[in-house]
Amino acid sequence: xxxxxxxxxxxxxxxxxxxxxxxxxxxxxxxxxxxxxxxxxxxxxxxxxxxxxxxxxxxxxxxxxxxxxxxxxxxxxxxxx
Amino acid sequence: xxxxxxxxxxxxxxxxxxxxxxxxxxxxxxxxxxxxxxxxxxxxxxxxxxxxxxxxxxxxxxxxxxxxxxxxxxxxxxxxxxxxxxxxxxxxxxxxxxxxxxxxxxxxxxxxxxxxxxxxxxxxxxxxxxxxxxxxxxxxxxxxxxxxxxxxxxxxxxxxxxxxxxxxxxxxxxxxxxxxxxxxxxxxxxxxxxxxxxxxxxxxxxxxxxxxxxxxxxxxxxxxxxxxxxxxxxxxxxxxxxxxxxxxxxxxxxxxxxxxxxxxxxxxxxxxxxxxxxxxxxxxxxxxxxxxxxxxxxxxxxxxxxxxxxxxxxxxxxxxxxxxxxxxxxxxxxxxxxxxxxxxxxxxxxxxxxxxxxxxxxxxxxxxxxxxxxxxxxxxxxxxxxxxxxxxxxxxxxxxxxxxxxxxxxxxxxxxxxxxxxxxxxxxxxxxxxxxxxxxxxxxxxxxxxxxxxxxxxxxxxxxxxxxxxxxxxxxxxxxxxxxxxxxxxxxxxxxxxxxxxxxxxxxxxxxxxxxxxxxxxxxxxxxxxxxxxxxxxxxxxxxxxxxxxxxxxxxxxxxxxxxxxxxxxxxxxxxxxxxxxxxxxxxxxxxxxxxxxxxxxxxxxxxxxxxxxxxxxxxxxxxxxxxxxxxxxxxxxxxxxxxxxxxxxxxxxxxxxxxxxxxx
Numbered sequence: 001x002x003x004x005x006x007x008x009x010x011x012x013x014x015x016x017x018x019x020x021x022x023x024x025x026x027x028x029x030x031x032x033x034x035x036x037x038x039x040x041x042x043x044x045x046x047x048x049x050x051x052x053x054x055x056x057x058x059x060x061x062x063x064x065x066x067x068x069x070x071x072x073x074x075x076x077x078x079x080x081x
Numbered sequence: 082x083x084x085x086x087x088x089x090x091x092x093x094x095x096x097x098x099x100x101x102x103x104x105x106x107x108x109x110x111x112x113x114x115x116x117x118x119x120x121x122x123x124x125x126x127x128x129x130x131x132x133x134x135x136x137x138x139x140x141x142x143x144x145x146x147x148x149x150x151x152x153x154x155x156x157x158x159x160x161x162x163x164x165x166x167x168x169x170x171x172x173x174x175x176x177x178x179x180x181x182x183x184x185x186x187x188x189x190x191x192x193x194x195x196x197x198x199x200x201x202x203x204x205x206x207x208x209x210x211x212x213x214x215x216x217x218x219x220x221x222x223x224x225x226x227x228x229x230x231x232x233x234x235x236x237x238x239x240x241x242x243x244x245x246x247x248x249x250x251x252x253x254x255x256x257x258x259x260x261x262x263x264x265x266x267x268x269x270x271x272x273x274x275x276x277x278x279x280x281x282x283x284x285x286x287x288x289x290x291x292x293x294x295x296x297x298x299x300x301x302x303x304x305x306x307x308x309x310x311x312x313x314x315x316x317x318x319x320x321x322x323x324x325x326x327x328x329x330x331x332x333x334x335x336x337x338x339x340x341x342x343x344x345x346x347x348x349x350x351x352x353x354x355x356x357x358x359x360x361x362x363x364x365x366x367x368x369x370x371x372x373x374x375x376x377x378x379x380x381x382x383x384x385x386x387x388x389x390x391x392x393x394x395x396x397x398x399x400x401x402x403x404x405x406x407x408x409x410x411x412x413x414x415x416x417x418x419x420x421x422x423x424x425x426x427x428x429x430x431x432x433x434x435x436x437x438x439x440x441x442x443x444x445x446x447x448x449x450x451x452x453x454x455x456x457x458x459x460x461x462x463x464x465x466x467x468x469x470x471x472x473x474x475x476x477x478x479x480x481x482x483x484x485x486x487x488x489x490x491x492x493x494x495x496x497x498x499x500x501x502x503x504x505x506x507x508x509x510x511x512x513x514x515x516x517x518x519x520x521x522x523x524x525x526x527x528x529x530x531x532x533x534x535x536x537x538x539x540x541x542x543x544x545x546x547x548x549x550x551x552x553x554x555x556x557x558x559x560x561x562x563x564x565x566x567x568x569x570x571x572x573x574x575x576x577x578x579x580x581x582x583x584x585x586x587x588x589x590x591x592x593x594x595x596x597x598x599x600x601x602x603x604x605x606x607x608x609x610x611x612x613x614x615x616x617x618x619x620x621x622x623x624x625x626x627x628x629x630x631x632x633x634x635x636x637x638x639x640x641x642x643x644x645x646x647x648x649x650x651x652x653x654x655x656x657x658x659x660x661x662x663x664x665x666x667x668x669x670x671x672x673x674x675x676x677x678x679x680x681x682x683x684x685x686x687x688x689x690x691x692x693x694x695x696x697x698x699x700x701x702x703x704x705x706x707x708x709x710x711x712x713x714x715x716x717x718x719x720x721x722x723x724x725x726x727x728x729x730x731x732x733x734x735x736x737x738x739x740x741x742x743x744x745x746x
Contacts, residue, residue, distance in 0.1 A: 032682075
């Protein structure tokens with residue numbers, strides 16, 4: 001489980017990129033099915049996460065991440081390194 | 082053709098008893114053995130030469146008909162052996178080779194002197210003119226490109242015009258010709274049309290001033306309802322389905338049909354035009370438009386796929402329809418996408434939405450182009466890792482339907498070529514400059530008439546770098562594999578040592594042929610100087626440019642190597658090559674994984690929305706799997722995963738070889 005603060009920051013990034021309210025984003029929300037992210041927005045999300053957390057993620061692995069909770073876990077992994 | 086003689090009295094009587102008449106029987110000559118029983122109800126006028134009739138001709142459905150002349154009016158024709166002319170109201174001034182069939186045709190005639198569509202001047206790419214091409218039956222995509230795109234080379238234009246005019250002059254005649262094996266049936270009026278060998282013209286409504294040039298290996302076909310004027314159709318092509326073409330060149334292996342209409346356009350190898358409309362386009366190889374409401378106008382395309390309702394404007398209601406655009410190779414336009422010319426889209430890009438502004442995205446290959454708030458938005462490099470790009474690059478060579486031994490268009494299918502990589506490098510540079518200037522609070526930056534999301538600047542550069550690593554690896558692997566002996570491989574490593582920033586020569590995409598600009602310039606100089614002075618020499622010269630691709634690709638790769646890794650010792654060069662192989666492996670793995678992810682989306686929940694109509698989620702999934710299968714079973718996805726598995730063994734085998742070779746100290 002990712003740190004709740006990381007989860008919250010992830011939601012804020014998502015809200016900025018997808019232009020929605022962070023409070024409306026559930027922890028288990030799927031980027032595509034629930035939040036309606038397009039392929040291009042998925043790419044923007046990866047870039048926005050990298051900027052927000054000051055990390056550089058593996059491109060292929062990052063694009064496999066499909067939900068808010070998974071994104072937070074994935075990012076948490078980089079923050080521990 | 083055998084010797085011909087005048088008819089004897091008893092032969093004339095026999096013909097007259099079979100309902101035949103003649104303006105003058107003196108004008109009719111025949112070959113022996115003459116068989117009047119194969120001629121019935123024919124009116125002869127002018128000079129008509131008749132061959133022998135021994136064979137039968139097979140029609141559609143397997144019906145066999147005896148060769149001969151029946152129910153027709155024949156004027157000034159030379160008829161070879163075993164021809165069948167039946168129910169032709171008027172066939173005039175034609176020479177029919179052996180085994181030609183003309184039946185159920187209202188008129189087939191040559192009027193005056195003609196060059197059968199050859200030499201007709203058409204106006205592709207810019208509807209307002211200025212890029213005129215004289216079409217002819219040996220025109221290739223590359224020759225057309227030089228004529229249309231290099232108007233600034235006045236001397237070359239004059240020489241090319243002379244080459245084409247000389248070629249066309251030799252074709253001018255007052256007599257038409259149907260070459261061996263040509264079949265013309267159930268047609269309306271055909272005037273000044275040459276056809277064959279082995280061409281079929283079936284059910285055409287009206288053909289005027291044209292050539293239908295096939296060959297035994299790859300016949301050409303004109304089908305039902307076609308109306309064509311001022312046209313050339315080459316081997317392996319089909320124009321049917323009530324298509325209407327005017328001032329149009331149809332190259333080899335092209336399909337035009339389903340009510341498509343085209344004017345002032347050229348279509349090169351393996352193009353397809355159905356349902357829609359083409360007006361003043363330069364359709365390079367593999368230009369495909371299948372849907373209704375799709376208008377391609379005043380553009381240059383190649384390896385292109387048009388979505389339904391795709392449209393462009395070349396008219397700003399000022400000086401007329403003078404604007405033009407370029408969609409570089411591998412581009413797609415999504416349904417109802419619109420482009421306002423002038424605009425330029427970089428290679429392997431995807432255009433979505435309606436773009437009401439003019440932009441230049443040529444330095445950003447593999448981009449997605451969308452519209453937000455009325456502005457064009459470029460997402461650079463995104464199409465590099467979509468399944469569509471990979472699938473397209475595999476499908477084009479597999480779908481080359483040309484069987485003619487003489488392939489006129491020179492096509493290079495390489496996805497990551499120096500041509501593309503120079504754009505990738507320029508793109509990285511452009512994005513780098515923008516990145517440096519961009520402030521963190523900025524959402525977007527302006528770029529040549531469009532915008533780019535700030536976050537995509539760094540991401541785009543990262544993906545482009547992935548492409549560079551794969552390109553370097555591809556070329557290096559090819560070079561190592563081609564180096565047969567250890568000595569040759571050692572020499573290759575030595576060649577890369579001590580390099581000092583070699584010049585990166587500019588490459589161009591000459592309508593499907595990829596080459597350094599300097600080589601194309603050399604070919605142009607050959608034309609200008611008169612060394613290249615006829616059509617055959619022109620083809621030979623361009624083919625020599627095309628054939629030098631691998632050598633020139635290596636030179637460009639070497640220059641890139643020298644820029645990135647200058648002045649290495651031989652030992653350092655070897656280490657660098659080993660690193661390039663490792664980078665290639667990890668980059669290919671990443672890219673393939675990303676393509677797999679993209680392909681797997683085709684099997685995820687959102688794509689199942691249209692399935693399981695009358696059931697619950699279980700029914701939906703079962704229905705989906707019954708129709709689409711599963712990602713795990715998908716051949717394409719499996720292929721990508723297998724490829725990843727194989728990368729390690731390629732790298733370790735080549736690395737082992739590299740490590741063992743002797744290099745200079």
